[in-house]
Amino acid sequence: MTSISATEHHGPEKGLMRWILTTNHKDIGSMYLIFSLLMFFIGGSMALIIRMELVEPGLQVVQPEFFNQMTTMHGLIMVFGAVMPAFVGLANWMVPMMIGAPDMALPRLNNFSFWILPFAFTMMLSSLFMDGGAPNFGWTFYAPLSTTYAPPSVTFFIFAMHMAGVSSILGAINIIVTVMNMRAPAMTYMKMPLFVWTWLITAFLLIAVMPVLAGTVTMMLTDIHFGTSFFDAGGGGDPVLFQHLFWFFGHPEVYIMILPAFGIISQIVPTFSRKPLFGYPSMVYATSSIALLSFTVWAHHMFTVGLPLVGELFFMYATMLISVPTGVKVFNWVATMFRGSLTFETPMLFAIAFIVLFTIGGFSGLMLAISPADFQYHDTYFVVAHFHYVLVPGAVFSIMAATYYWLPKWTGYMYDEFLGKCHFWCSFIGLNLTFFPMHFVGLAGMPRRIPDYSLQFADFNMISSMGGFLFGFAQILFVIVIVKCVQGGKKAKAVCWEGAKGLEWSVPSPAPYHTFETPPNLPDEKYP
């Protein structure tokens, strides 16, 4: 025992092998975050190709076939390559430090979960260079477009999804076990920071629905290669079955991409308001209810497919029910800020933008939830506007907020506040320019996923494209801020934000390679 624990205390190894063989949650967290940033730029470039084509009506930049591949790959890469790994990376870095654990519960499994991703996405991206091109059936890969009419590369897409799924399930098991088993003894469940709470629930959702996705793509595989009839009505199956299976995965999946964001905002808003979070228990219950309800709303993605009336009604009401716990959360964030001593550093700017813009996305979601109205909005740019409003200023802004918030803890230096604010304002203006006009063109009937459009949509699309490029190039500022911060700058104190509370601020900045080898006592302050 002694010989082993003696070797446990050394710092990081040198060179490339440190990263390949590491079992350290901070190393793995960094790799997740860097990987997701890379994917964010690849997926973002694809978005810019889409926006380039849509600057004017008519075909000018790419062929329709390639346009379809771009919309598909943009969605897949942003969801599975950028947003999800970024949250897992944040969980890796922060959850052990926030609960006073020495590392993740299963460190080698953790390394495995990460390294699967670069391989999976190499395979996914390589399909761009295969005969017949990359997957071109949309990120939702509805059968039979993705089975009977799919390019041959769909086989590799399926296996890439399997690999990404293995990574997600193992990563989620690791996080859920860490939270349940590795908390400092004094940290009861109702004393956990909300980021930990939201990740606990997210991990549960991941373990529950990623296997369903695995089963679904397996049915696609056998339909394509072994002559089964799951999604073929001629054999007694049903293409709509695919949609049910996909959205049974897909709807909890969108909460997987937003619950950790709720957690991040619930950490940041109290810090910069210098007040404890308003209504901690109601936040926990609201998050749990959102997660449970997420299993009962999937068919609101399928209102126009020909569901029985009772189905339309059930899924409409269940969907609207979700706005109640979500409203509780927004209320609590606003109440936390109410009469607080607010300051507006970059993380807080991103957090406030999150609250405002995510709420807009939530309201357009309510409009879409109304089944009869959805017959008008379905498959228009209104839907695109809706989910980009919940994902870009929602998930992506929360990741950026978290990066600015914890970057001093990770690197030991303060980031450049001026550049950070520039990044925020460019992103904020850029994304609103991009996505707000989409509401109008969508309500006017412009269909999504089409490379050409009718003349009356031209002006708004031009604005959207300019906003898209502003948003895209603003992200270079983000990289510059991060690189500068890693290289040096003003030294960060252990508690680098005046109002920051929690165990992660009780360790020095940068956080040592190993933290909390023995469980800490909780800080004296009122917690959480």
Add this chain to the structure above:
Amino acid sequence: MKNTSEHYYVPNQSAWPIVATVALFFVALGAGLLLNSGSPIVLLIGFALLIYIFYGWFSKVVEESEKGLYSRQMDQSFRLGMAWFIFSEVMFFAAFFGALFYVRTLAIPWLNGSGSHAMTHTLLWPEFIAEWPLFHTPAANSSVPSALPDPFHLPLLNTILLVLSSVTLTISHHALKIGNRHKTINWLAITVLLGLAFLVVQGIEYYEAYVHLGLTLQSGIYGSTFFMLTGFHGLHVTLGTILLIVMLARMRKGHFSAEKHFAFEASAWYWHFVDVVWLGLFIFVYVL
């Protein structure tokens, strides 16, 4: 509040995860290449690597466990990890059961015009008659089975074998808990034999289905759900049997004590899970 008596074991750098990743990548890439261009080489390399890492990684864990590096808290991590893993497996099977229920209760009646789907029936396949099991598919372009496996013949035998194996495994576990190693090994060996017998019977059933009954993967939705559900279940029985064989080998090497035998328990959990899935299969795929 300090809990300094036991250190949580955080392993040093390890090469197993990255080798496992490469193995997984080769399996995925190889399977894709096999299906798209018919060359099995990459897949075979992948499987060889996969077997190698399973052996190597688990050997390493066993070695650490035998050295006593694992605290009670670590043991709890393993338990929770295994429990959540089994939950993920439950959800994997749920997808296939869900497909089966959806097709039986909604899709096929709709193809026959039930509910508001009269036009579906009239316009698509007016000759189609809804039935379950579905012999004649709507497009009538798939192989038609002459008969289906009799649930009270081989499947019932398999049910008995698998339920019995759960009982013998529990007897073995109880023997281990009171420290009777000899009895543990014997009952565990019987469990393994019952598992292997199940696989043999399942093989015979598949052979009969394909060769004598004409029930294949191409037999429309009935063949699809039948073979996917029983096939994935069979794969899980295979994996469970391998787990139990490894436990048998470890018992014979003198591993495990009456108090500490998590790997044994995890394998047993897995085995019981596979058993429960079979009961669902027997009822919903064969009998009803």
